[in-house]
Amino acid sequence: MNRIIKAVGSFLSAFSGKLNIGQKIMAAGVGIAFAIMVSFGLVGTCITSSTIRHMAESDLAHITDNLYNLCNTHYEINRNIVQNNLNVADYFVNGRVRVMRNTIQQTTVEDQINREKSDISIFPLAVDGRSVFGDNSLIDQITGMIGGTVTLFQVIKKPDGLLRVATSVKKKDGTRAVGTFIPASSPVYQSVVSGQTYLGSAFVVDQWYITAYKPLYEGSEIIGAVYVGVKQSELDILKKSILSLKIGEKGYAYIMDNHEESKGTLVVHPSKTGESLYDARDADGNYYIREMLADKNGSRVLDIVNPEDNSAESKIVNYRSLDTMGWIIVAEADRNETYAPLRILRRVMMTMSIFVLVSIIALSAVFSGSIRRVVGRMKEFLGRISEGDYSSDIPQHDISRHDEFGQMAAMLNVLTANTRELLAKIKQTTEVLTSSIHDLTVSSREISATSNQQAASVKEIVSTMEDSDALSRKVASRIDEVARIAVQTRELVGKGFLIIEENLEKMEQIQKTNSETIEGVKSLGMQIESIWEVVNIINNIADQTKIIAFNAELEAAAAGDAGKNFRIVAGEVRRLADSTVSSTTQIKNKINEIQRSSDSLILASEKGTERIREGAKLSSRLKEVFGDILQSADVSADSSEQIVSSVKQQVVAFEQILITLKQISHGIEDFASTTKSTFKAAESLKESGESLRESLSNYRVSRD
Amino acid sequence: MDNNEILKKLSASGNGEEEQIEQVSYRKLVVFIVGEKQYAVDSAEVKEVVIISDLYFIPFVPAYVAGLINRHGEPHTVIDLGMMLENEKHPGGKVLVMNRQDDRIGFLITDIFRIITVPEKEISAIADAGSTSMLSGSLTLDGDEVFIINTREMYEKLERDIENI
Structure with a gap:
């Protein structure tokens, strides 16, 4: 149903586009009337149909009820008879x-x-x-x-x-x-x-x-x-009463056996008593009898094709089970016969519809003619406007109409006047706007070019800064090494300084020891001097002894033979003196040697002292120098540490600069792309302005 | 020629007034040192050897006169043999007091060496010395040459020189 409504709607909307308003009004009138008639017809038919069916079904139900009661009563009576008979038989046996x-x-x-x-x-x-x-x-x-x-x-x-x-x-x-x-x-x-x-x-x-x-x-x-x-089955009264029952012209009632052994066998039927309908099928091929036998009670519509002459039959059936006898009581009515009043109703409604349609078409034609003329003039006027001609107005006799069309025409005249004014203003503004947009385009192109250059420059700077950053990282690592070496140097120089101090101390000790040695040697010389004196004394004595002995020898020689022995003694004494002298001479020589040695020793020692002094002086100078070096190494180590920290700060600063530059670069790139899009926007604005001006040039606002 | 003849000849030519107590064939000589050279005189001419204590300078005398010494209260003229023989000053600490009757003379020497007795024949005369030579002969002692001083000539020269003043 929904699908049909949609299809009709789309058809109408497609069709209505091609109609003028008069035709539309007429079409609407006819359509509405048709719809009303159709819906009345449909609803009426539906209601009537369902009512008829309901009535037919309830009729059939009454018939089956009555038959049921009849059969049941018959059964009860027969049962009583049987019971009485049993009593009789029992009496006999x-x-x-x-x-x-x-x-x-x-x-x-x-x-x-x-x-x-x-x-x-x-x-x-x-x-x-x-x-x-x-x-x-x-x-x-x-x-x-x-x-x-x-x-x-x-x-x-x-x-x-x-x-x-x-x-x-x-x-x-x-x-x-x-x-x-x-x-x-x-x-x-x-x-x-x-x-x-x-x-x-x-x-x-x-x-x-x-x-x-x-x-x-x-x-x-x-x-x-x-x-x-x-x-x-031998219930003649019952049979007669059932067979005499007529439902409409063609309808009748019958009884089917529902016992397991003889399902579907017709117990009572106007024409087919004794036959079995168990395998009968309807037009769709369903075993409807079997379904009925299973349902026992109910009502259904059957479409059956008669196998003998292929004539179609449509039936309404109502059935009820009499369980005590194992029967299904069926009342059957012809469907066409039942629905005959409905066909009459349809015919009447069709006639009415045609009459109503004709009268509505006539009315619509009269009414829509008037509207069509007014609308035609307004359409003409709006056609001029749509071509851009705002110079004319709607004629007075249309405005003076008292209906909605008159009001609409007056409003349209006011609207046209306002639009004329507005268009003039827009034209003026568009001129200004176009020149501004032109300027904007030029400047945005320049900005775009400049920003592109800037972006390129900043990228170069960024790459240079990246190199510098890498370089400064290398420098930082090298500087670290240098700082480490400087610290090592400082330690080494400190150790060297300590060694030099020790050296200096040793030098002083050596100097001291040396001067002590010299003193000792000098005092030794003094001692030797005193020995020398003693030796001199001895020598003197020996000399004198020798002289005395010599003199004695001389005397002995003078004495001749008498002094011969004396002369020998004197000679011995003289030789003793001589040997003493020679001994002392040896001593003297030794002493001389010692003195020479000690002198040379002193000399050498003094030279040594001088050397030592020079050494000490050198050492102290070395110490001073080393002190300076130590100080310098300290300064150098400190400086290198400071340099390290400076360089690290520099590295950090470089990184920050790099990051900032990258951000700037990104910003500039964004800016470049923005300016590019601005430029594009300006270009499109320009085009839009041009097309606006062009569009506006189509509008005529004055009669000239 | 035998030894005696040589001795006679020597004594005749060198020292005529010399005492000859012992055999002529031997001579006793006092050997002493002046500078580095060894000289000798006859032991009989030497009275004694003394070690000089004070030497007193004498003006207006020849340069080889060193001065005067006091010897037991008697002044002795001291002749510097180095100056006399070699015209050279030598260190000297001893004085050879000569045995003379008329004059008291001492020789300034470096040192006394020894008294030797040598055969006359070992002494060789200095041939061309002449009468004015201060040296009369020489001999070899232990490999060193020892010159024998002609004391007479020395005295004479002294007298002459002093008179010439």
């Missing part, structure tokens, strides 16, 4: 039936459900001491009295069941159903074996009956049962 335990009878029995046969041996059942197995005379007598069917059952074991011993029930072939038995699975058997009388619908041999079974006792033992029953 009760107390007369015994089991003959002295006789064994071989027989073949047949399961009435699955038709299975088996051979068994039984003690035969007897009435008044006479076996009744296969003897139907008593049963026929009873049947003659009460009608319907009567059977005498015997309880058998293996297979468990109730064996028909004597019966008036006949098989399809017309023979009596003696020898068949109700198997243990049947509710009848279970009820009888537990000593209960069974009342209700039951499958007897091959058909459904309204039945009653009563157990037969021998003492307290259940030995068999007596049965009476009426065939469900």
